[in-house]
Amino acid sequence: MKFQGVSRRFGEVRAVDDVSLEIRDGEFFSMLGPSGSGKTTCLRLIAGFDRPTSGRIELHGRPADRLPPYERDVNTVFQDYALFPHMSVADNVAYGLRIGRVPGPERIRRVAEMLDLVRLPDVGARRPAQLSGGQRQRVALARALVNRPRVLLLDEPLGALDLKLRQQMQIELKGIQERLGITFVYVTHDQEEALAMSDRLAVFRQGRIDQVGTPAEVYESPATPFVADFVGISNILEGAAARAIAGDPSPFSIRPEKIRILDPRETPPEDSCFAPGTIREVVYLGSQTRYLVEAEAGTTLTVVEQNREAVAIDAQAARGRRVLLAWPRARNRPLGRQGSGE
Amino acid sequence: MRRRPVAAFFFLRPRLTLALLLGPPLLWLGVAYLGSLAALVVQSFFHLDDYTGRVMRRLTLATYGELLSRANLDIVVRTVTMAAAVTVATACLAFPLALYMARYASARGKAFLTVAVLLPLWSSYLVRVYAWKLILAKEGVVSWFVEQAHLTWLLDRLLAVPGLGGPSLSVSSIGTFLAFVYVWLPYMILPVQAALERVPPSLVEASADLGARPLQTFRRVTLPLSLPGVAAGSIFTFSLTLGDFIIPGALGNSSLFIGQAVLAHQGTAGNIPLAAAFTVVPMLIMAVYLIAAKRCGAFDAL
Numbered sequence: 001m002k003f004q005g006v007s008r009r010f011g012e013v014r015a016v017d018d019v020s021l022e023i024r025d026g027e028f029f030s031m032l033g034p035s036g037s038g039k040t041t042c043l044r045l046i047a048g049f050d051r052p053t054s055g056r057i058e059l060h061g062r063p064a065d066r067l068p069p070y071e072r073d074v075n076t077v078f079q080d081y082a083l084f085p086h087m088s089v090a091d092n093v094a095y096g097l098r099i100g101r102v103p104g105p106e107r108i109r110r111v112a113e114m115l116d117l118v119r120l121p122d123v124g125a126r127r128p129a130q131l132s133g134g135q136r137q138r139v140a141l142a143r144a145l146v147n148r149p150r151v152l153l154l155d156e157p158l159g160a161l162d163l164k165l166r167q168q169m170q171i172e173l174k175g176i177q178e179r180l181g182i183t184f185v186y187v188t189h190d191q192e193e194a195l196a197m198s199d200r201l202a203v204f205r206q207g208r209i210d211q212v213g214t215p216a217e218v219y220e221s222p223a224t225p226f227v228a229d230f231v232g233i234s235n236i237l238e239g240a241a242a243r244a245i246a247g248d249p250s251p252f253s254i255r256p257e258k259i260r261i262l263d264p265r266e267t268p269p270e271d272s273c274f275a276p277g278t279i280r281e282v283v284y285l286g287s288q289t290r291y292l293v294e295a296e297a298g299t300t301l302t303v304v305e306q307n308r309e310a311v312a313i314d315a316q317a318a319r320g321r322r323v324l325l326a327w328p329r330a331r332n333r334p335l336g337r338q339g340s341g342e
Numbered sequence: 343m344r345r346r347p348v349a350a351f352f353f354l355r356p357r358l359t360l361a362l363l364l365g366p367p368l369l370w371l372g373v374a375y376l377g378s379l380a381a382l383v384v385q386s387f388f389h390l391d392d393y394t395g396r397v398m399r400r401l402t403l404a405t406y407g408e409l410l411s412r413a414n415l416d417i418v419v420r421t422v423t424m425a426a427a428v429t430v431a432t433a434c435l436a437f438p439l440a441l442y443m444a445r446y447a448s449a450r451g452k453a454f455l456t457v458a459v460l461l462p463l464w465s466s467y468l469v470r471v472y473a474w475k476l477i478l479a480k481e482g483v484v485s486w487f488v489e490q491a492h493l494t495w496l497l498d499r500l501l502a503v504p505g506l507g508g509p510s511l512s513v514s515s516i517g518t519f520l521a522f523v524y525v526w527l528p529y530m531i532l533p534v535q536a537a538l539e540r541v542p543p544s545l546v547e548a549s550a551d552l553g554a555r556p557l558q559t560f561r562r563v564t565l566p567l568s569l570p571g572v573a574a575g576s577i578f579t580f581s582l583t584l585g586d587f588i589i590p591g592a593l594g595n596s597s598l599f600i601g602q603a604v605l606a607h608q609g610t611a612g613n614i615p616l617a618a619a620f621t622v623v624p625m626l627i628m629a630v631y632l633i634a635a636k637r638c639g640a641f642d643a644l
Contacts (some may be wrong), residue, residue, distance in 0.1 A: 068550065070550045070552075070554055075552065076547075079544075082544035084545060095549070095562075096553050143552070144552075
């Protein structure tokens, strides 16, 4: 799957702006970005629901920008699932096979196989309206996978599910992808989801891609301030504050969980950046506590600590305390200019 | 906080509030509508004494026997055939426009088309029917066009078909049909459009995504999901045609429709029981039609 300088404009709005991208066979590829960043438009361009204003799209080495959706070896799991309400679950799953004139006995076998795969063997006779959100999600997945596509497109498929179900489905989806070995292109605005599931991911901003890489690369070495901020929480330091703390005014980011909170009388370890300050806000999150520390260098830093021994009362009592923040200098990530591309 | 004694009074008495809200419409429906309907059905079981010319207030099936006479059955069959033909034609004409309005038109285009569909309803129905009389008359616009196209022979041959034709389009079943299709078309377009608007575009995309070409998508997804709208529209066109007496009077050949028969029997002839029996016919037909539509799954997608 290849994008070469693909743009899609709606009037004056550049929904997708000169995107070049290559997705390899069999990989779990995520498109991550805030709403309106062009990731769903990219997916629709791959599916063929929309055509690029300019640029080329290749599918399996063949130019695809003129192919209608029904001639592409690609299937989609829609955000609203798009199950046909007037058909039973089994008929929904069988739809693509029926259109493709797969003979009856084989069709029935493959539908049953798929419903097994998504662990819904007993709902074939029901209507989609009689299923829960999570079940509908699985039916939508089965309906797309039964056609054995080479690429499966998923448009925020877990967006409507509650947190527990979403985490469970993340693991299941990843398992299915590994078992079938087909390419998944996964659109999401949930950075945790993208980090948890992807082999590689692209971070979208305003129709452009800020960074493509493995989850570790994107998280540990964000290419732009936007990526640093959007993927996880980052403290971004620049100018006077950066000079005061790191001795250099060029911008860098530091992750909140890399920072340790020390007593102001302690001496920080070798090769550390450190910043004295005062704890201004304490947000108790159960397993962790997030502190907002006003540093004397003229900036506010977010620090996250696991509540290994501390309990809520200890955390709350920290408000207003003077502390010394310290972190290994090697954890500082220099940032490029905003939107400089890959 | 300001006290609102009236609001508080009703807040504490939800049943009274409900009764006050539902009372007037229920009275209207119950007494004025269902009551007169019951009176009508009862009347249809009375009989007109041919000798004295007075209605015999005794329950009998004699009037229904009269309804089943050859001449009266002809009227029923003619009306039902016309209603069915008009319904099919309006559905075929309405569907493409409704689909365009629901799925492809811009917001302004849709507003324009909606007004264009509704605009004819603002002018008197009689005016429009008589306008058709002029359009279809022997010396009217349509004959002039046909003549210019050197197709007069075709029109003549069409008018020579027994049952359909007549001396000119304005006094033929074809003329009646054209006027019916014209006046009832908006009643088909609007419900079909409403039904199509409720079909999420993602379903059409999903169908294409699963390999269906546009015609397959239409047959398997769009059409079945819009059938409730078509059923609703056809209830309008079918029942309105069944009951109408103006269009066949103004534009038909002299053979009667149910509406005209009702008018004639309860007016000049004073045969209220037979008029009532004629009125029961469309109600029965509509009941059968609705049951058939339900059996065929027209409402499954609701």
